[in-house]
Amino acid sequence: MFNILLLISLLVIMVALIVGGIIIYHHSQQQDFDMTPRDKAGDSLGNSEEDVENNPAESPVYEEEITYDDWVNWENLLQEAGIIDIRDGMIEYETGDNSRMFIALAEMQQSNPYLKTPEELLQQNAIQEVFFNSIREPLKITSQSQRVEMTNFLNQLKENSQKIIGSNTQMKNYATEVIEDTLNYQQQAERFENKAYLQFMAVIKPEEVYGDSVETLEEQIHEKAFEKLSRQIERANGLLRRADHALAPLASFGLIEVLYKTFNRKSSVKIRLENIIKQQKYQIFTSAKQPDKFYKEVQQRIHIEEKAINHARDILLKEQKEKNDELLAKGKDYYSEENNENSTNKDNVLETFDFKDLN
Incomplete structure (x- = not known):
């Protein structure tokens, strides 16, 4: 009897090991889609460094463990x-x-x-x-x-029914009764x-x-x-x-x-x-929930852009003052239309930050 139980135990252990091995093998075979560049025959064409960086298969699906x-x-x-x-x-x-x-x-x-x-x-x-x-x-x-849900719609319809041009008191009362009956029916069922x-x-x-x-x-x-x-x-x-x-x-x-x-x-x-x-x-800033890191980066860039605009304004005012002094030294009127040219050009305009870079 003992030998029979021992034999059965060995068989159960062997079956468990075989099933476990099959499960582990199938799990190890799971892999992402092969994004290697290839020709119509399926032969690999080789990857450049840029292609490897942009290949979704080279990066994990989950960048970090998320609970x-x-x-x-x-x-x-x-x-x-x-x-x-x-x-x-x-x-x-x-x-x-x-x-x-x-x-x-x-x-x-x-x-x-x-x-x-x-x-x-x-x-x-x-x-x-x-x-x-x-x-x-x-x-x-x-x-x-x-x-x-039609409560808001029916209430608005009830309000508009009292403003119809050419309707008499009886028509308005009848419209109010019908809409109120509809509201009551909706609340009941x-x-x-x-x-x-x-x-x-x-x-x-x-x-x-x-x-x-x-x-x-x-x-x-x-x-x-x-x-x-x-x-x-x-x-x-x-x-x-x-x-x-x-x-x-x-x-x-x-x-x-x-x-x-x-x-x-x-x-x-x-x-x-x-x-x-x-x-x-139509909103300047999104009303959706944003991470604190993104919010702080936006605030920093707004502050930097404000400082850059003020700094650029000071530089342009200083340049304009120097030109005005030169014109006055030559006896010219810098307020005249001829000499009052725009002192800024495309090279002096500071580009604003692109908030798309934050994404």
Whole structure:
């Protein structure tokens, strides 16, 4: 009996070692996308020092260890979620297996099945069945619901209804009653707006792209990913629109708006992302939260620029005074239009600091 237990223990240990070795091997095989410049055949073209510096694969994804308490901006949260970039209507995620993964979202139009005849429902179900059976790439269906808040709009409408030219007292009272009934109904029963999205995925392998520089490879990667995702969306839309579920691909702004509503479910009801961007464009300084280091650098540069302007003004005034003394010594009037020339030129103008260098 003891020998049997010993044999079983040895077998369990061997199986555990084999499984552990397989896991360690797969983990060691994870690597970033190969951005080495290469030709169409896949042969390496060699890297220059500049290409190596600009190669994203040469630098780690995380520059430092970031914990939940260390998040200071929105970019840190996206990095922690595995999102590398959002542009060209695509979200790029980390893979770690020498590939690049891109996600595109398309909003799906919704239809009310209770307003259709049995024949129309049968046709719709048949088309949807054909669509799901023809899926070749990974596909994910998600939905997002948001409470509809119309209190501010209805209050403004109520105020404007009392200022309509040509309306009598009865019309104004009737408008007030209707709007107040609508407000009461909204407070008693909350309304939610539901949107459905289809998530399409495209994976780019190193052997699918080639180029003589990192910039060329990066451009080809995005073009190839956009082509794959566009083809998937068009193929799906060709079937689903016949079932009254047409697809509308989201641009970069739409993707950011979905993330904004996801992480700001309450505030996004009254504060739209579009309004935030419009207000931000007309502000001299950003109202977003900034690190203390960035704030101090901005203050220092403002102080340095102010000192530079004052110093330049003193120099120009001194030069102008010397010229005036020379003209007076020659018996000329430096106030005359002929001699009162602009003493500054392009070489004397001090360039102001570019705050873009701080980024």
